[in-house]
Amino acid sequence: MTESQIRDLFTGIAGAEPETSLVDAELARRRGRARLRRRWAAAAGTPLLAAATAVAVVVTVGLAPAPPRPGIAATGNRPAAPRHFDPLVPYLSFGWLPAGQSLVMGGVRRTVVFIEAGRKPYSAHGWDLNIYAAGQCHFTPAAKTLQCGAAPPEGPGRNIVGPAPAVRGHRAWWAGPSRNWWASAGLVWQYARNGWAWLFLPNMYRYSPQQIAAVKRDAVKIAGHVRYGAPTRPLVFPAQLTRLPHNWRVSSVVYLRDGRLLRARSYALAASSPSLGADGGLDYQSGLPYFTIDPVTRRFSCAGYLHWPDSVSRTINGYRVVVTHDMAGSTPKQQLCAAHADGLDLFVSELGSHPVMSVDDVFRHHLRLLGGNPANWVRNPIG
Amino acid sequence: MEHAPTNDGFPVSGSRDDEYTEYVAARLSSLRRLAAVLCDDWQRADDLVQATLTKLYVHWSRMRAASHPDAYARTVLVREFIHERRSPWAKWVSLTEEMTDPPAAMVDHDAVLDLRAAVAALPARQRATLVLRFYCDLNVDQSSEILGCSPGTVKSQTAKALDAVRRALTLGQNPGARPHPPRSAQR
Numbered sequence: 237m238t239e240s241q242i243r244d245l246f247t248g249i250a251g252a253e254p255e256t257s258l259v260d261a262e263l264a265r266r267r268g269r270a271r272l273r274r275r276w277a278a279a280a281g282t283p284l285l286a287a288a289t290a291v292a293v294v295v296t297v298g299l300a301p302a303p304p305r306p307g308i309a310a311t312g313n314r315p316a317a318p319r320h321f322d323p324l325v326p327y328l329s330f331g332w333l334p335a336g337q338s339l340v341m342g343g344v345r346r347t348v349v350f351i352e353a354g355r356k357p358y359s360a361h362g363w364d365l366n367i368y369a370a371g372q373c374h375f376t377p378a379a380k381t382l383q384c385g386a387a388p389p390e391g392p393g394r395n396i397v398g399p400a401p402a403v404r405g406h407r408a409w410w411a412g413p414s415r416n417w418w419a420s421a422g423l424v425w426q427y428a429r430n431g432w433a434w435l436f437l438p439n440m441y442r443y444s445p446q447q448i449a450a451v452k453r454d455a456v457k458i459a460g461h462v463r464y465g466a467p468t469r470p471l472v473f474p475a476q477l478t479r480l481p482h483n484w485r486v487s488s489v490v491y492l493r494d495g496r497l498l499r500a501r502s503y504a505l506a507a508s509s510p511s512l513g514a515d516g517g518l519d520y521q522s523g524l525p526y527f528t529i530d531p532v533t534r535r536f537s538c539a540g541y542l543h544w545p546d547s548v549s550r551t552i553n554g555y556r557v558v559v560t561h562d563m564a565g566s567t568p569k570q571q572l573c574a575a576h577a578d579g580l581d582l583f584v585s586e587l588g589s590h591p592v593m594s595v596d597d598v599f600r601h602h603l604r605l606l607g608g609n610p611a612n613w614v615r616n617p618i619g
Numbered sequence: 620m621e622h623a624p625t626n627d628g629f630p631v632s633g634s635r636d637d638e639y640t641e642y643v644a645a646r647l648s649s650l651r652r653l654a655a656v657l658c659d660d661w662q663r664a665d666d667l668v669q670a671t672l673t674k675l676y677v678h679w680s681r682m683r684a685a686s687h688p689d690a691y692a693r694t695v696l697v698r699e700f701i702h703e704r705r706s707p708w709a710k711w712v713s714l715t716e717e718m719t720d721p722p723a724a725m726v727d728h729d730a731v732l733d734l735r736a737a738v739a740a741l742p743a744r745q746r747a748t749l750v751l752r753f754y755c756d757l758n759v760d761q762s763s764e765i766l767g768c769s770p771g772t773v774k775s776q777t778a779k780a781l782d783a784v785r786r787a788l789t790l791g792q793n794p795g796a797r798p799h800p801p802r803s804a805q806r
Contacts, residue, residue, distance in 0.1 A: 238785050239753060245734050246754035249659060250652040257651060258665040261643040261672055265636065268676025275677075 317370040317431020331461030343490040343517035364436040373432035490517040522588035538573035579608025704743035737787035745780035
């Protein structure tokens with residue numbers, strides 16, 4: 237009995253074939269051809285060419301699909317978003333920006349990559365683009381909300397306030413709070429299967445309708461020119477960690493653009509211990525160090541930390557440092573501040589009651605300062 | 620095989636594109652229907668067919684050499700379906716609020732919907748087994764070839780799938796038959 241019912245069911249499903257097919261045979265042919273080209277390049281023994289072709293495939297096939305067709309889900313069969321990002325690879329770059337704007341900073345965590353354009357870092361008038369790894373965002377059609385990140389306080393969980401022009405053939409929406417949308421407006425779209433992009437617009441307080449329309453036009457144009465996975469300048473680190481436990485790795489990096497360099501300014505380490513969450517572009521883990529390092533500036537000094545309770549001044553490896561112990565919320569925090577240390581100003585910090593090694597030990601035994609000359613900086617922060 | 624140079628320096632058989640285009644034009648509809656039965660959703664079915672066509676183009680030489688090209692295409696499609704359902708991307712975001720695939724007109728709508736839900740709840744491999752057996756009317760050996768498993772596995776998968784569907788339908792018709800833990804266990 238069940239078998240015949242199932243036969244009828246299948247026949248019924250197959251019989252309800254819509255007249256309009258969303259299958260694009262020509263697109264399939266182009267993708268197939270691109271795959272063959274990549275295989276051919278690899279088989280020819282030219283890994284560099286193969287890698288370049290692979291990037292080209294992602295960019296030309298994955299990110300510039302055929303124009304959208306009515307009714308097609310934006311989740312169509314396009315290349316999938318990365319499951320994780322490599323924190324040491326910037327991955328993302330702007331292909332176009334309005335006049336006067338340029339890349340100022342960026343960051344990479346395993347689940348999200350961001351870049352910011354403006355006149356200076358952390359500006360309210362800049363453009364902030366977040367690209368999420370596969371599965372990091374959840375779209376709820378009924379509620380018209382898109383939630384990205386682990387929990388509401390961390391990731392933006394915002395309303396979809398209306399449709400936006402398609403971004404290179406991908407359906408897009410304006411997102412943000414329903415009231416005072418201009419304050420934290422965003423443009424969202426799926427840049428790859430199961431992966432969302434979120435472009436935060438500049439704060440448009442007191443903008444005229446014409447100015448807002450111009451910003452929205454710029455947003456769509458910026459979004460349409462974003463380069464995913466294309467080669468960028470490498471990240472460089474002004475210090476190198478040595479002789480660390482084998483399972484320690486860099487979990488997240490925030491970098492600044494310094495002239496022609498992408499300088500890693502702060503970065504955190506991770507192992508297998510539970511994460512404390514993310515803030516300010518870094519993923520923190522209990523008991524593991526994180527770093528903030530800048531080329532030396534005249535104004536920077538650690539003297540202020542000497543006034544904190546439980547602070548001590550020491551000389552380690554010939555550098556004067558101040559070590560403080562305090563609380564970050566309910567979590568113990570220890571921090572080492574070093575000013576003018578071989579051309580660098582830096583902090584080594586740790587959260588948690590039982591760090592694997594103290595900040596003193598990290599600075600004394602594991603941190604090799606590479607000076608203020610970028611020529612000596614390295615791409616690999618763990619030697 | 621003769622390879623014609625293309626403008627990107629990539630050698631491709633000159634007849635590959637023509638054969639491929641011809642085949643797709645002739646068989647697209649049947650591939651879509653099979654995909655729809657597997658996915659129970661026409662939009663996903665089209666995604667599945669799209670991926671299958673790409674693979675067919677890449678492996679066109681195998682397709683050409685196959686004694687039954689349709690069987691080869693069916694194999695690619697079914698395996699792609701199982702592979703996709705296993706992958707993390709299976710839980711993709713659905714961007715459409717409305718039901719795009721109303722069930723075909725049948726007499727007892729409730730029964731059809733129950734059955735449809737029961738079949739939809741099956742694991743991908745079991746559903747694929749049912750589709751091959753009861754929609755494509757393939758025998759156990761043919762199904763095992765497509766699924767890449769032994770005939771015994773096809774038999775057991777079929778039995779498990781039918782059993783699961785029957786159980787789901789029974790529970791649906793008689794909610795009181797759902798097993799309840801004893802009161803003592805609820806405390």
